[in-house]
Amino acid sequence: xxxxxxxxxxxxxxxxxxxxxxxxxxxxxxxxxxxxxxxxxxxxxxxxxxxxxxxxxxxxxxxxxxxxxxxxxxxxxxxxxxxxxxxxxxxxxxxxxxxxxxxxxxxxxxxxxxxxxxxxxxxxxxxxxxxxxxxxxxxxxxxxxxxxxxxxxxxxx
Amino acid sequence: xxxxxxxxxxxxxxxxxxxxxxxxxxxxxxxxxxxxxxxxxxxxxxxxxxxxxxxxxxxxxxxxxxxxxxxxxxxxxxxxxxxxxxxxxxxxxxxxxxxxxxxxxxxxxxxxxxxxxxxxxxxxxxxxxxxxxxxxxxxxxxxxxxxxxxxxxxxxxxxxxxxxxxxxxxxxxxxxxxxxxxxxxxxxxxxxxxxxxxxxxxxxxxxxxxxxxxxxxxxxxxxxxxxxxxxxxxxxxxxxxxxxxxxxxxxxxxxxxxxxxxxxxxxxxxxxxxxxx
Numbered sequence: 001x002x003x004x005x006x007x008x009x010x011x012x013x014x015x016x017x018x019x020x021x022x023x024x025x026x027x028x029x030x031x032x033x034x035x036x037x038x039x040x041x042x043x044x045x046x047x048x049x050x051x052x053x054x055x056x057x058x059x060x061x062x063x064x065x066x067x068x069x070x071x072x073x074x075x076x077x078x079x080x081x082x083x084x085x086x087x088x089x090x091x092x093x094x095x096x097x098x099x100x101x102x103x104x105x106x107x108x109x110x111x112x113x114x115x116x117x118x119x120x121x122x123x124x125x126x127x128x129x130x131x132x133x134x135x136x137x138x139x140x141x142x143x144x145x146x147x148x149x150x151x152x153x154x155x156x157x
Numbered sequence: 158x159x160x161x162x163x164x165x166x167x168x169x170x171x172x173x174x175x176x177x178x179x180x181x182x183x184x185x186x187x188x189x190x191x192x193x194x195x196x197x198x199x200x201x202x203x204x205x206x207x208x209x210x211x212x213x214x215x216x217x218x219x220x221x222x223x224x225x226x227x228x229x230x231x232x233x234x235x236x237x238x239x240x241x242x243x244x245x246x247x248x249x250x251x252x253x254x255x256x257x258x259x260x261x262x263x264x265x266x267x268x269x270x271x272x273x274x275x276x277x278x279x280x281x282x283x284x285x286x287x288x289x290x291x292x293x294x295x296x297x298x299x300x301x302x303x304x305x306x307x308x309x310x311x312x313x314x315x316x317x318x319x320x321x322x323x324x325x326x327x328x329x330x331x332x333x334x335x336x337x338x339x340x341x342x343x344x345x346x347x348x349x350x351x352x353x354x355x356x357x358x359x360x361x362x363x364x365x366x367x368x369x370x371x372x373x374x375x376x377x378x379x380x381x382x383x384x385x386x387x388x389x390x391x392x393x394x395x396x397x398x399x400x401x402x403x404x405x406x407x408x409x410x411x412x413x414x415x416x417x418x419x420x421x422x423x424x425x426x427x428x429x430x431x432x433x434x
Contacts, residue, residue, distance in 0.1 A: 003165060046195050
């Protein structure tokens, strides 16, 4: 039986308290314990970016962080984006530019793109590509994704 | 996959962390987790005690003590945002954007990279090029190991099992600098890379051998000569007598070729591209 530890954190603006196994990844905690299945589990070793969420305002791989490490943190997932003006703008731009096909990578793409926008990133396509370089889209829809991010950042089509 | 089970401890001081290391048969230190967590998820690492260093304030931060002191748990994103690093360690500013991707840089730490000693990682080569010192703390106190004596082989360092990397001391100066990295895709593991401090000079390669390595013979060719002279540069490249090693994708002979390519490119325009592609 795995060791368990009590954690208290804020997820999408709401306080959450749970007792978690110490070996549980943050993304599994979000999906299984909280039912927030918008964050996806892809490779589980930090390569694909599908599980990217914001922890204390910075994008992180939720498969490379333990739930217990998020004790005291502020976590934002794609389910919390309705509270954020730039996030809603990004979601609308993804829809407008057809920046998703199967949608599996989209929550992680949005998390990385949102960090770029909130840090004041501009419409420079190379800079956008570098910021999104850790997020895989296996439908190969990168062109449209960069279009969408650039349109929100300014300077895009 | 998910990590196998372990006992989890989160000390709040270095002293407490060192004591906890002694409690396990196979303890491991969790820094940023951007290499250890994948290894645990893939079940290549199976610590019985995981000692999480993320809640130890004395391991954090960057300060100016004549040299730049960087706490081991300082994250790549914090280094990139630091005015001290920007002013005094331009080689870091050139190299760190090549370290993986933003979400990894938000968690990964300089001490974690130093302790892991991945042969393709940028940080060990930066520390060699800048003549940095690794500060270790263990049950019998603190000791300081020059980067030149720290990296011993693939994932092998001079750190003892009961020691923690607590800080890195990096001298100021040493410029002008050069840096170049070949990767299949931005942020991927380096196929080959080099960091150069031209004043001494110190040349350190990564991704071409079983560890980050200095190139003393090439340094001797460049010392006191003009690196922009093609004959000098060709001589330095011809003198590269490193312990080249192949990997899954590349033979040792090709690594030797890459080493010449990256050195030539790093010295072509030292610092024209601070945030290189």
